[in-house]
Amino acid sequence: MTQPPPPSPWAPPESAWSPRQEEPQQQPESDTAVFSAVEPDTAAIQVDPSQAETAAHPHVADRTSRSRMPQADEPPPGERPAPPLGPKPPVMLNPLPRPPRSQSDGYSNAGPHTASPSHAAPTPRSHAAPAPPAHTSPGPRSHAAPEPTEHIGPARYNGPPPPAESPPGWDATQEVASPWGAPQASPPATAPGRAFHGQPPTTPPPPTAPPPTALPPPTTPQAAPSQLSPGQPPRSPAPQPFAHPPAFAGPPAPPAQVQGYQAPAGQMPAPQMPAPQMPAQPMLGQLPGFPPAPPGHAPPPGYPPMPGQTPPPGTGRATTTKGWWRRNLWGLIALLPVLALALGPSVKDALDTYNRVDAHEAVLPGADGWVSYADVRWRLVGFEPATDLKTSDDQPFQPPANTKVWRATITVDAGDKWATDKYVVAGCNLGLEDSEGRRFTANPTELSGSAAGRRVATCSPEDDDTPTPWEVEIYFVLPESAQPAAVRILRATELPRYARFPVS
């Protein structure tokens, strides 16, 4: 059986109505009942009507709601005492789910962020028996101490001590193991009666977290409908708003902000705690906001100087460009043969075409007037206007109007090849170039009707038995105003070379 706690100085006088005097007889605690373990707490809450405001805490409200589960030995609703007059119990805001727990979990009043039963120490419940010596230590939550928040605290941790690495100002008792795995931290702002075992914090509480006494009175003192049967009166007496007992003169819990934690609805938001200052790591001055690189640190070759560093004299953009060429040296070298392979065929084709269709390499005569071209020696022996042309019937030939006929005499020396090769000069082309670069052919159509016009312009002699060297005589018809510049001898097999005899 649950024994009533010792008289608390915060307890109301005996004359006040207290369901605690009746509830223990009506609801004997059962070790097998999951929710019976929290029933005494509920009773404790109901003992002191002045702490009804604290019952508005979700944790407390949750316990209260669970404590209203019908028990086997609970009298029927009709036998319950009449609800007391006065304000109704506060509304239970956002009750957090809580897994069922056994009585032997080692937690006297477990909240949603309590350790799993496997981690529980076999500590007897604080209210199931007279306070054991361990609970008589002078602590704010000890049952032995007249601490007003003893019965309203949502959780009390009796397990292993919290890690010593907790940041300053953080209540180590708030870090408890979660029954779902990773340890979590209980919201400190939602535990006004939580014991504070650490040093008094130096950070004052934020203005957004007023003391519990500043909380407004409950506006809906009706219990949750889902927890009451239709027509069932509330079991708890109407809690009265009360002022926070002044016995706990210690500072409030230090503000703490647990990452990922969101305060339940109806609770005051947890104050923001500044992020812990991490030791700055030198980042070699590459990023803004980081300290510059140490003086001895130098960037890799080819990279610009780092911020905060003075580039060496004579370096800068030129150094960067030089570094780029240095880094890509082998790639650039490998690119040369690739370019040659890619462009070579096209360039060769273009050059072959250019050399095949046009003669642009002149072979000029030497001091003696001879030119060695196409395995034959050539010499221009005469170039003059032809004014004595005759027709086929030996009559004077009159050239076309506004034209002028020029005669060129060329000596051809085929040498020893002439004896064996009569085609050594076959296919030669004789032409004349004027001062304007215009090119004329020999023995043109304009000489038709003359003896010269009937003769094909060729480099070969009239008779193959003619000994070498021999002479050929050719005629050109130019506009009267044109000025001859050079006689050209060309063989298609010698392109782009040709023999050129200047005449001006």
Place this chain on the structure above:
Amino acid sequence: MLLIAALAVGGVVANWRPIDGDRADRRERPYIEAGQVGEPVSARSFEAELVSVRGARLLGVRSKGYETGGVWILVRVRVTATTEDTTIGYAALIDDRDREFLVSNRFTQLFADGARTFQPGIPVEGEIAFEVPRDVATSLRLRLAAPLLDQRMDGMAEITLPKVDTATVDKWATQQDPVIMERPEVVS
């Protein structure tokens, strides 16, 4: 990797280069310069100027007559070579439907047979004979070029012939007297 990619792209471009295909004729068409009667029109290696046009049913060339069921069109052209000696290897009449009527090969044409050479700066006038249907003789264009076989991507002169009415064409096609074709001559 970049080199291989560059070579691959170059190979694709080289293979894609449009040498042959359906649009080769249009892509490699000659550079045509158009003109009217009385003005010189360039064909790159020479300049041509249309002097006159006449028609006939019977054409006399070197004492021989050549009769046609359509009509003979004789155009007199003055040709002057520009930079080098050249020839007229291509001569044709184009009708309004872009049909091409090549120079007649029923006889040797001294002016446009591809054998007559023209010296730079020496103008030569001559007649070119075409044999065309009577219904297209009213509107024709003359095209001249130097190459004999391949006129692609080379200069070509196009001169629009004067418009003639059907009555004139009928008169050409019904006249009994032969028209003697003139020989080319150098003009001043």
